[in-house]
Amino acid sequence: MKRGTLSPGSAQGSARLWSGFLSARVLVALALLGLHLAALALGQPVTARLLLASGAYLAATLALRSWPRSDNWPGTSAWPWLASIGVDLLAYTGLQLLQMQTQEPMSYTPLFGFAVLMAGVLGNRSVALGGAAAATLLLLALAWWTGWRGGTETTGAYLGAALTGTAYFIVAWLAHQLATRLLHEQHHARQSRIAAHTQAAISHMVMQHVSDGVLVLDPHGRVRLANPVALVLMDRKGDEPLPFPLAPDLRWRPLLQLAHQTCCELQSQAADVTITHEGQSPLVLRVRTWLTSTAQPGARDEQEQLCVMFLQDLREMEARLRTEKMAAMGRMSAAVAHEIRNPLAAIIQANELLAEDLSDPAQQRLSAMVAQNAERLARITEDVLDIARVHHQMGNASSRALVLDEAVQRIAADWQAAHPGTAVTLNLLARQAQVVFDPEHLRRVLVNLLDNAARYASTEADALQLITQGSVGRPATVQVWSDGAPLDRSVQQHLFEPFFSSESRSSGLGLYICRELCQRHGATLHYARRALELARGTVQGNAFTLTFRASSRPPDASSTLDAIVV
Structure with missing residues (x-):
C-alpha cells in the first residue's frame, strides 16, 4: 500500500504511528545516555566522544519530536521520517565505531532493528526493504572495519552480519504487511462508523417525520424508542426520558399482548386494537409488529430482542380515504354537471315554448311539473359546479x-x-x-x-x-x-x-x-x-x-x- 494514496482515515492512523515512533526514539536516546553515564559512574571506559554522541542523538530526537506538524500523515512531505531513519542508522553506526575504539563491552547493533522496524511500518515496500538493505550493508561494513583494523579473521563476523541482515529483511517485510493490514482495518472501521452514523441519522429523521406511530418495545414492556406520532397517540410528552415502562398503564395492555405474541411466535403480527381513554372516544389502532435483535451473531441473549410496532389511527386512515373518494367524486360530478347543463337548458326552453300552446289543464300541470323538476336539476347542477368555482376563488383569494x-x-x-x-x-x-x-x-x-x-x-x-x-x-x-x-x-x-x-x-x-x-x-x-x-x-x-x-x-x-x- 502506498502511503501517498491513503485516505484521510488511514493517513491519521499513520500519523499516530509516526508520533509513537518519535516518542520511542526519545526513550532510546535517553536510555543510551543513561547507560553511558551509569557506565562512567561504575568506572567503565566511556569516552567523552561517546557521551557527546549520545547527547547529540538525544538532542536530535527531541528536536524532531517537537517539530511542528499537521495532524494528517505527511505523505507529500515524507522527508522527516526518511531523514530520521538515516540519522538513526548513522548514529548507531557511529556509536558502534566509537565502542570499538574504547573496547567498551557494549554492542549497538541490535538498535539497527529499531530503524528497520520504523521503515517497515511507516514506509512502503521499497522503503522497508531499502531500510533492511541499508542496515545489512552497514553491519557488513562494520565487520570489514573490525577485521581490517584488528587484522583478525572476519568470516564469523561476516556470517553474523549476513544472518542479522536476513532477519532484518524478514522483520521489515512482516512489519510492512502488518502495518498495511492495520491501516486498512482502521480505514474500514472508520468507513463503517461513518455509515452507521449516517444510517442512524437517516433513521431518526424518518421516524421523526413518518405519519405512523413507531414504538420499540423490549420483552419487559419498556418503550426503548418512540417517535412523536406515537407519543401523541399515547398522550405522553415528547421530552419524557426513555426507556419508560408501558406495563403499568392498563389501557395499553393490548399492545403488550401483541408484543408478547410476536416474541413467542418469532414472526410478524398485525391486528386492530381498541384503546379506551376515560372521558374520550375509543382509539382504534391498526398495529403491525416486527421482531428484531440487537445481539451479535451467535449470541443467545434473548433480552436483546426488540419488538418494533407501527401504529396507525384508523380514524385518520378512513378520513384520508374518504377525502380522496370525495375529491374523485367531486371531479366526476363537476364533469357530469357541465355536460348536463346544455341539454337541461334546451329542455327548459322547449317546455316553455310548449306551455304557450297548451290549453288543457292536465297538460298544463304536466308542463309545470317538467318545469319544476328541470329547475331543481338546474340548481343541483349549479351547486356542483359552484364547488369548482369556490376552489378556484380560494386559490386566488x-x-x-x-x-x-x-x-x-x-x-x-x-x-x-x-x-x-x-x-x-x-x-x-x-x-x-x-x-x-x-x-x-x-x-x-x-x-x-x-x-x-x-x-x-x-x-x-x-x-x-x-x-x-x-x-x-x-x-x-x-x-x-x-x-x-x-x-x-x-x-x-x-x-x-x-x-x-x-x-x-x-x-x-x-x-x-x-x-x-x-x-x-x-x-x-x-x-x-x-x-x-x-x-x-x-x-x-x-x-x-x-x-x-x-x-x-x-x-x-x-x-x-x-x-x-x-
Whole structure:
C-alpha cells in the first residue's frame, strides 16, 4: 500500500504511528545516555566522544519530536521520517565505531532493528526493504572495519552480519504487511462508523417525520424508542426520558399482548386494537409488529430482542380515504354537471315554448311539473359546479383584517332586505375585534348559514339570532342560532359532507362549501346544541359557530392570505 494514496482515515492512523515512533526514539536516546553515564559512574571506559554522541542523538530526537506538524500523515512531505531513519542508522553506526575504539563491552547493533522496524511500518515496500538493505550493508561494513583494523579473521563476523541482515529483511517485510493490514482495518472501521452514523441519522429523521406511530418495545414492556406520532397517540410528552415502562398503564395492555405474541411466535403480527381513554372516544389502532435483535451473531441473549410496532389511527386512515373518494367524486360530478347543463337548458326552453300552446289543464300541470323538476336539476347542477368555482376563488383569494361587528351588521342587513318576512336578532359583542377573512367569502358563509337556520326556525320573533363575540387573548367568533328541532345523530355525523342532505330537494353542498371556505382562511366551523336566555325563557337551539384565527393587524391593513391546503 502506498502511503501517498491513503485516505484521510488511514493517513491519521499513520500519523499516530509516526508520533509513537518519535516518542520511542526519545526513550532510546535517553536510555543510551543513561547507560553511558551509569557506565562512567561504575568506572567503565566511556569516552567523552561517546557521551557527546549520545547527547547529540538525544538532542536530535527531541528536536524532531517537537517539530511542528499537521495532524494528517505527511505523505507529500515524507522527508522527516526518511531523514530520521538515516540519522538513526548513522548514529548507531557511529556509536558502534566509537565502542570499538574504547573496547567498551557494549554492542549497538541490535538498535539497527529499531530503524528497520520504523521503515517497515511507516514506509512502503521499497522503503522497508531499502531500510533492511541499508542496515545489512552497514553491519557488513562494520565487520570489514573490525577485521581490517584488528587484522583478525572476519568470516564469523561476516556470517553474523549476513544472518542479522536476513532477519532484518524478514522483520521489515512482516512489519510492512502488518502495518498495511492495520491501516486498512482502521480505514474500514472508520468507513463503517461513518455509515452507521449516517444510517442512524437517516433513521431518526424518518421516524421523526413518518405519519405512523413507531414504538420499540423490549420483552419487559419498556418503550426503548418512540417517535412523536406515537407519543401523541399515547398522550405522553415528547421530552419524557426513555426507556419508560408501558406495563403499568392498563389501557395499553393490548399492545403488550401483541408484543408478547410476536416474541413467542418469532414472526410478524398485525391486528386492530381498541384503546379506551376515560372521558374520550375509543382509539382504534391498526398495529403491525416486527421482531428484531440487537445481539451479535451467535449470541443467545434473548433480552436483546426488540419488538418494533407501527401504529396507525384508523380514524385518520378512513378520513384520508374518504377525502380522496370525495375529491374523485367531486371531479366526476363537476364533469357530469357541465355536460348536463346544455341539454337541461334546451329542455327548459322547449317546455316553455310548449306551455304557450297548451290549453288543457292536465297538460298544463304536466308542463309545470317538467318545469319544476328541470329547475331543481338546474340548481343541483349549479351547486356542483359552484364547488369548482369556490376552489378556484380560494386559490386566488386574498384576505384583509375586518372589523367583525361591522362586517356582520352589513351582511345581516343585506340578508334581511332579501328576506322581508323573516326577522334576525343581532347581538354584536365583539367590541371592534378584527378577523382575517375575505369579505365576499364571509358573506357567502353567513348567508348560507342564515338560509339554513331560517328554514328550520319557528315563527317567533327571536327565533333567529346572529351573535358575535371577541375578547383579548381569545379568538373572535360569529354564531348563527335558531330555535329549530335538534338534528338527528345520523345527520350530525355527515353534516359537512358533500352531497348529504336530510331533504330530498337539497343538493347537500351548502355546508360543505362553508366549511371549505372557513378552512381556507384558517377558521373553523362546527355545530352544537346550545341554550339561550331569551325573553320567553331558556330556549334550546341549533348553533353553527365560526371561529376565526387571531389577527393583530389594523382594520385597513391587507395582505396575502397564508396558504392552507384544503
